[in-house]
Amino acid sequence: MxxxxxxxxxxxxxxxxxxxxxxxxxxxxxxxxxxxxxxxxxxxxxxxxxxxxxxxxxxxxxxxxxxxxHWQHPRFFAYFPTASTFEAILGDLYANGIGPNPGFNWSASPACTELEAVVMDWAAEMLGLDATFHNASGIGGGVLQTSASDSSLVATVAARSRFIRQHPNVPAEKLVLYTTTQTHSLGKKAGLVLGLNVRALAVTSEDNYALRGATLKRALEEDAEAGMHPFMLIATVGTTSSGAIDRLEEFGDIFAAVPSLWLHVDAAWAGVSMACPEYRDLCLLDDINKYADSVCTNFHKWGLVTFDCSTLWVRERKNLTDALDITPEFLRSKHGDAGTVIDYRNWHLGLGRRFRALKLWFVLRSYGVRGFQRYIRQTVQRSDTFVSLIKQSAHFRLITPPCLSLSVFRLEPPARSFDQGQFNALNRAFYARLSARQDVAFTQTDLNGTICIRCAVGAERTEEADILQAYEVLCEEASKTLDAWDRMEKREN
Amino acid sequence: MxxxxxxxxxxxxxxxxxxxxxxxxxxxxxxxxxxxxxxxxxxxxxxxxxxxxxxxxxxxxxxxxxxxxHWQHPRFFAYFPTASTFEAILGDLYANGIGPNPGFNWSASPACTELEAVVMDWAAEMLGLDATFHNASGIGGGVLQTSASDSSLVATVAARSRFIRQHPNVPAEKLVLYTTTQTHSLGKKAGLVLGLNVRALAVTSEDNYALRGATLKRALEEDAEAGMHPFMLIATVGTTSSGAIDRLEEFGDIFAAVPSLWLHVDAAWAGVSMACPEYRDLCLLDDINKYADSVCTNFHKWGLVTFDCSTLWVRERKNLTDALDITPEFLRSKHGDAGTVIDYRNWHLGLGRRFRALKLWFVLRSYGVRGFQRYIRQTVQRSDTFVSLIKQSAHFRLITPPCLSLSVFRLEPPARSFDQGQFNALNRAFYARLSARQDVAFTQTDLNGTICIRCAVGAERTEEADILQAYEVLCEEASKTLDAWDRMEKREN
Structure with a gap:
């Protein structure tokens, strides 16, 4: 061509x-x-x-x-959104068009590293992250990764490396990575990939599936007694299943007492909402700023940047480079050797990397902080409409308090004395019907044994009418599910 | 907007x-x-x-x-090429434009998985890989990764997992990953990331920096004696420094005797040349087909697909999924549960993934096998021109036999009785001058203590005239380097 x-x-x-x-x-x-x-x-x-x-x-x-x-469809409520924008598409097109520029080190294409270092500070500033996380600090810093799984893998490698440097005599099989039973699959996968013990701390429905300080404290005591060495906790701000937010505010004394425990905050989905001051308390921004060694959010989820664009910040960049620096001759350069520039190859798992900073820069400039906030608020508002419909409904019940633009509910019709098994069977049947529909998309989940449906609002084009239409589909399929259930029961009796 | x-x-x-x-x-x-x-x-x-x-x-x-x-510049000879094409740029634009479709499992966007499974078979077929590596086999299969580092990390995780299943009592610290001293930094990095012992087997200039069977055999014996357990060898077809090709043809008996040793072939750069039948023997295709458990090549290097597009094939997909499968409720689906589809999330480290198959498909269809071959041959031919200039020159000497489109040389002017240290100092000075030029780009390397310069040809637009111009720059800077050297010597005497 x-x-x-x-x-x-x-x-x-x-x-x-x-x-x-x-x-x-x-x-x-x-x-x-x-x-x-x-x-x-x-x-x-x-x-x-x-x-x-x-x-x-x-x-x-x-x-x-x-x-x-069609993940951008106004009636796509499955998984989490991957809000894509024209500005981000154009950013990637510019990057591809005259590239690629695999900016693994500064000199391989200086603009790539330079822009990433700056735009990660812009994003950190917009979300309210402490200045210690900014690249400008020279101590902490931010880097773009492919996905939250990659971000947490990188953080885990850094955490393990720091722990081993501090405790050189602890054998690998005594190390434990803490997650919760509601942590995204990235926790379990980090354990599989790195060959590490993972302990998923229990969370309860009474606590809305959030990790409590007391649970963490007890686990640390148990593991100390058992001769195990927990070196990291992956806490979540906005779990995938239900948007649970682990209670970081209860962790202060624990992290003061166990400074070798690395806190990684996975705010993959919810983190971008911290661009709005009114959601910062909910997302425990102050506690992130006080306790986290690393924090991740995905602008490619709810942050208007076309996949992939996972932002990872660390409190001390040295922990990344100590864990990941390999510098063969063919990658050496004047500025890198002098330590005057960031060589991002030492901040992630691979070597080559796309020039993703460009699309993030295009989005942040085109929307501005206010435009970004407007979008976040609009999706939360749409979700609120959905939640109010569910609340008013006789058929559905919210299973947890909604979090931002995510709500979790199940079909729970009145005047039926179902046990949990029956409710679960009913909701599996309900979900099977829903997932056969082409005009909406939802995802099911399992909250400590309760089968339920998630509704994650996030597409930029979702309007009130889409929410109403989706709700009608839910009602229609709920009726059919119940009719089929009743017919089945009749046959069985 | x-x-x-x-x-x-x-x-x-x-x-x-x-x-x-x-x-x-x-x-x-x-x-x-x-x-x-x-x-x-x-x-x-x-x-x-x-x-x-x-x-x-x-x-x-x-x-x-x-x-x-400008990595696409006709006089860019640094690192390895990242040959980008309009067809691939358009493929990514289409994928971004109506996406993103993070096809982590089949049902998240069926076309993404479907096309990847097919196009990976097309690529395998074009390169001559055995049918056991094809997705159509139902046993082996291919998957797109971000980079060769990711591909080898994934392979290493699978290899370690297989070894541990076979030898559940071997502790992690007794495992050894074999590379050579010329393996890409990905080997060392896999060790760092996974916390594994890495043993870099020695290669010599006499063997043109290729791993020999005898070296591997001796290492295995030594490690057996020391109670260590080598579980994997990352062999290279076309090393970064000099294009060395490890002597897989000498490994047959060894792999027969030690079937638990996983062979990963990193053909990140050279692998795509196997599209041309005349380069298959050089790349040891038969031996790859006989012995490799996994093989990787990067279409984003010398394969006309805009970054990122690293193709990884495994002989048994079960080794990937056994190592990486985590299936939480929100990722379960009818077809995945039934095992009738590939869920690519279990074939790589993260969860979300770009729809990269589209750009590879666009390129393979638009170029056809013959167009792809034409491009590969053309770049080798340009490199041959460069090599003949170096050979005819009185100032430069090839340090290893050229491999495909990569050659390695140094400034070695006649009538100077330099020792190695002086030659290295001279070539560092020469490279410092070269890298200050804006009209060409080369990279330096270190081959067992010999400082030299690499010339990797690969841009689609590189013509004979560019080669000649680059050679003139080399001559010009060589003269200046020697003049400066002589002036310095005079001052010192």
Whole structure:
């Protein structure tokens, strides 16, 4: 493809994206395709001779688009949002277009490192993170990672490395990584990847699935007695299942007494809401600033930056570089050797890295802090509408207090004396129906044995009408679920 | 930004990329900026009110572009190439434009998983990888990772997990990961990240820095005697420093005798050349097919796909999923539970993942196998031109036999009886001059104590004239280096 062919194909791609967003609301949210549908449609090998780009694009429309979940759809309430914006798409296009610039060290493409260091400070400032987390501090700092899993893996590697330096005689099998039973799968996965013991501390429905100080304290005592060495706690501000916020405010004395315990705060989803002053207390910003050794939030979730853009800040960058610095000859450079620049390769697991700072910069400048706040507030407001409908409903019950733009509920019709097993069976049947719908998308979850449904609001285009429509779908499927349940019961009696 | 504003800004971005490629050859390759230049130019916080997108783009041109290394420049010979194509840029644009679709499991966006499974088979077929590595086998399979470092980390986690399942009583500190002294930093980093012992086996200049079977055999014997348990060898086909290819053909008996030793072949750079039948013997394809448990190559290096696109194949997918499967309720789905689909979240370290298969598909279809081969051959041919110039030169000497499109040389002028230290000092001085040039980019390396310069050809737009021009720069800087050296010697005497 020559430059003029690219210009035409590029305009066409831009036009396609415009068409897509014009028609988004009228599309089905979820695809209906069967496993193997693409394999059946494509030849078993790449063509020998190159094909016309136009033909590739045609196949893209014919084959790929029908199999996509539309995460930007105004009635997508599954998982967590991945709020994408035109500004971020353009940022990535500029970065790709004249790149790639795998800025693994400063000199590989100085602008990449320079901009990342600055824009991470902008983001830290917007969220209210303490100045010690800023790159400008020269001591702490921020770095972009691929996902919250990567961020917590990096933090865990740094935490383990610090602990081993402080306690060189503790064998690896005596180390313990603390999570809670509600921590995102990233906790368990960090344990698997790093070969570490993971202890998932219990949380209760009475505490709204948040970790309490007393539980942490007891666990530390038990492990000390058992000769184990907890070296890190991954606490969550806004769990995936229910938006629970671990009670960091109860951890102060504990972290003072056990300074070798690294606190990583995974605020992957909820963290960006700290851009709004009114949500900072809820997210325990003061406690993050007081106690956290590292904190992560994903701008690619609820932060208007197209995937991937996971922001990780550490209190002491030295803990990253001590754990990850490898400097072969071919990566040495004048400025790196002199320590005058950041070499981001020592701040993450791999070597090469995309120039992701550009899209974050485009978004922060285009929206400004106020525009960012407006978006966050709007999604919380939409969620509040949903919550009020659930609260007024006779059929549904909230299972936990809603958190920001996430609510968790289940089908719990009145005048039925169900036990937990029956409620769970009913809600699994309800969810099976819901997930067969193409006009909405929700996700189910299991809160300490209670099967329920999550509603995560976050798409920029979600309006009140979408919330009402989604609620109607819930009511409709609830009725059908109950009818089917009753018919089944009748047959059984 | 509304949809029509996006259309205008999108066209503008496409136009900018066109301008960029029209003017690429006339640009400086390397930037000349000082550390901190962006921080000094930008405010210390994001703006409160959103700014006009036009202003952001202006600042991009003013601030970012001057600080970029131009990796696509026809006279960029540093590191390894990151050959980007319009087709791949468009693939990523389509993926971003109507996404993101973080296809961590099949149902999160079926097309993403479906296409990745197919296109990884296309790539495997094109490179001549055995059918056991294909997803269609149902046993082995391929998955896209971010970088070769990630690929080898994933392979190492799988290898360690398999070894521990087979040898549950071996403590972690007795495990050893084998690399060579010429393995990419990814080996050392895997050790750091995973907290594993790494033993870098020695390679010699006589063997052109390739690992020999006898060295491996001796190491295994020594470690067995010492009660250590080597569980994996990361062998390299095409090392970063010099393109060395570890002698897999000598490993057959060893792997037969020690089946628990996992062989990961890191062919990050050279692997894509196996698309050309004439390079398959050089790359030891038959031996890869016979012995490797996993193999990685980066289409984002020398494979025409814009970063990131690291292809990893494993002989048994079960080794990945046994090591990495965590399935919380919110990720469970009908098809995943039934095992009828791939859930790629269990094939990599994180959870969310970009829809990278699309750009690889766009490239393979648009180029076809023959177009891909043509590009590879063309870059090797350009490199051959460079090598013949070096060979004819009185000033330079090749340090190892060239490998594909990579050559390593040093300044070694005749009629000087330098010792190694003097040659190294001379070449450091030579490289310091070279790296101050803006019209070419090379990287230095250290081969067992010999300081030398690498020339990696790979940009699609590199022509004979660029090679000649680069060679002239080398001659010019060599003369200046020698003059300065002589002046210094005179002063000292």
């Amino acid at each position: 020559d430059i003029e062919q690219f210009r035409r194909a590029g305009y066409q791609a831009i036009d396609h994206i415009c068409d897509y967003y014009y028609s988004l609301r009228s599309k089905a949210v979820a695809p209906q395709v069967e496993p193997g549908y693409i394999r059946r449609a494509l030849p078993s090998a790449a063509p020998q001779t190159g094909e016309a780009f136009e033909k590739v694009v045609q196949d893209y429309h014919k084959l790929i688009v029908p199999g996509l979940m | 509304d949809i029509e504003q996006f259309r205008r800004a999108g066209y503008q971005a496409i136009d900018h990329i066109c301008d960029y490629y029209y003017s690429l050859r006339s640009k400086a390759v390397a930037p000349q900026v000082e550390p901190g230049y962006i921080r000094r130019a930008l405010p210390s916080a994001a703006p409160q009110t959103g700014e006009a997108f036009e202003k952001v783009v202006q600042d991009y041109h003013k601030l970012i572009v001057p600080g970029l290394m």
